[in-house]
Amino acid sequence: MKSGGTLPLETDKILAKCPRLRVLVVGKSGTGKSSLINHVFGIKQQVVSHQARGVCNIDDEITSPDNSRLILHDSMGFEPGQATNLQNAIAFLKARSAEHVAIQDQVHVVWLCIKIPHAGGRVLETGDEKFIESALHQKVPLIIVFTQFDKLKSLVEQELTDEEMDSDECDDIVTQRSATKFVEICLRPLERFDSVRYAQTSGKHRHIQLIRRGRLNLHGCRSGSFEIAGRSYARHGQKNVWYVTAVAQRTSARAKVDGSIKIGMQGYWLGLASTTKLFGSPLQTCLKTIHFEITASWNFNDPDELLTNGAFEQRLYSLIQFIVPEDKEIRSWFDNVDPFQTLMGIGTAITAAAAPALAAIGLSTMFIQWIGDIYKKTPEALRCLMAYMCDLTLIMDHLFLKTLNLPPPRRLTQEDIDSAVESYKNSSAATVHKEVRMYANQTTIAQIVRSNNAEEKVKELINLHCSK
Structure with missing residues (x-):
């Protein structure tokens, strides 16, 4: 790896x-x-x-x-x-x-x-x-x-x-x-x-x-x-x-989710809002670390490294970019923000008509600039980390279910990944993002750090939206 x-x-x-x-x-x-x-x-x-x-x-x-x-x-x-x-x-x-x-x-x-x-x-x-x-x-x-x-x-x-x-x-x-x-x-x-x-x-x-x-x-x-x-x-x-x-093992999705959560809790999830392991490092480094930890725990048959070659990370950045800034900041990025309110989880649940918008937009220049800077303990940074952990784990869950019925050795394809991402975006993404935004915005970052329970919210969202 x-x-x-x-x-x-x-x-x-x-x-x-x-x-x-x-x-x-x-x-x-x-x-x-x-x-x-x-x-x-x-x-x-x-x-x-x-x-x-x-x-x-x-x-x-x-x-x-x-x-x-x-x-x-x-x-x-x-x-x-x-x-x-x-x-x-x-x-x-x-x-x-x-x-x-x-x-x-x-x-x-x-x-x-x-x-x-x-x-x-x-x-x-x-x-x-x-x-x-x-x-x-x-x-x-x-x-x-x-x-x-x-x-x-x-x-x-x-x-x-x-x-x-x-x-x-x-x-x-x-x-x-x-x-x-x-x-x-x-x-x-x-x-x-x-x-x-x-x-x-x-x-x-x-x-x-x-x-x-x-x-x-x-x-x-x-x-x-x-x-x-x-x-x-x-x-x-x-x-x-x-x-x-x-x-x-490659049979139980529940075991995979449990393993993914356990390695996260052992490493970088615990004390998510205040851990010194994450804050103080470039955000992109932290997200890459989370990416490798979670994908490794799922152990897909991925000889072409489709999950770790960088392109898949860009897909995740595109997915979380709308959860990080406030609504008014996104309005400065795009002429028409209305289709993206739903995708961010600000508005109602995602619809089939709105779903293709996120895929078409790509990763914005503004978000690339934001993600490359040294960041501080802010609700925006917390939303980004929480969303990435939830999105990636739940996409892995969708991918696992899509490949489960394939005959061994179930070699991963780009079509499998694309299908899993779209399936997640059309099902749980908006709800997950809405819950993350509500959590990170409900109080001051100082109070969140003191409560030290952001990782519990991540676990709650994953367990709520993963396959049963």
Whole structure:
């Protein structure tokens, strides 16, 4: 990532300690490991093996040029009567979780992939149970991923009576009975492992659940039942691992937003109205720093550097230029200001007719001059910083949703970016700008600095307008 002309980046500090998420994926052939990995991390996994089909070496580091924040280790499943795979997996976990092992070399999470049995078969083999016990003993976060949930639902559908099939509540019946069977078949055997997390997969929406489960494993627990990962990673950079997890995955927009906010709060958002890290530096340097921090946290597949080549920054400057000055100053820039009142958030919500005006105007000379000067603690500067953080994060959110359904590796295009910017401008931009202006203008800058809560307003606006 080219980051010249910025202040020191918090992302660089974190990634220097833990540059990539290290995932151990365990499971027999046919459990859907590859498709799961490809979708969750937005890659096209093409592993060339010189061994027989279905054979892998757990020590091999599998990487992809499509996602530089990921390292995979692949282990075969544990067949009854074959102890070698189990012994290798347990030894690998022990070696990768020792106290002296640096955080970047540890296994950060284990996915144990198991097909949901559909004919009364046993869900966990003896080898699976021993592996789970070992992972918990080594304090390695573990998620049991039950795959092919859709086939379980298909079996439930086949068992419906004709009356149930014709019922308006047919889908609800299938959903409820499938959930009940899943609990009976898959979750009951896990009751003895009170620190194990699980996920079920059958489609892309289920993969999102997996990421959320994964973040729970790495960051904390519900109801106080999972403390192993917290204890383990508190000594070895747990927060860094959480952030790299959010960066590496490409399935959950919510996780991306959370990661973007967290890195901002850790670096330049906290004390936004008074931080010495920002004020006193050229505004363009501060905005460039914010730009690199936020775009890095989303980790798009952007080999052409479309998000950081300067042109995209100019688009953002064009978007925020109307929020900074007062209305009377903008009137001195343009002969007809009326179309821009709406775009600034001064007037009513943005309309389809007004939306193209902002795209056509470009970046004004007056704003370029203003943004290049050393600036002071003023409401205008605060509005600019807050708007940039909100606009960029929410545009990233729109961009993520537009590329989510594309097949891996989802390489970013200029058309994708243009579409995301227009989508944001036509939806939330005016409302966000109006709220920022109201906040920065509601009181004196001295009072804002003393309250020190501008960053909370940024978080509030992002959470209100991002995808749910």
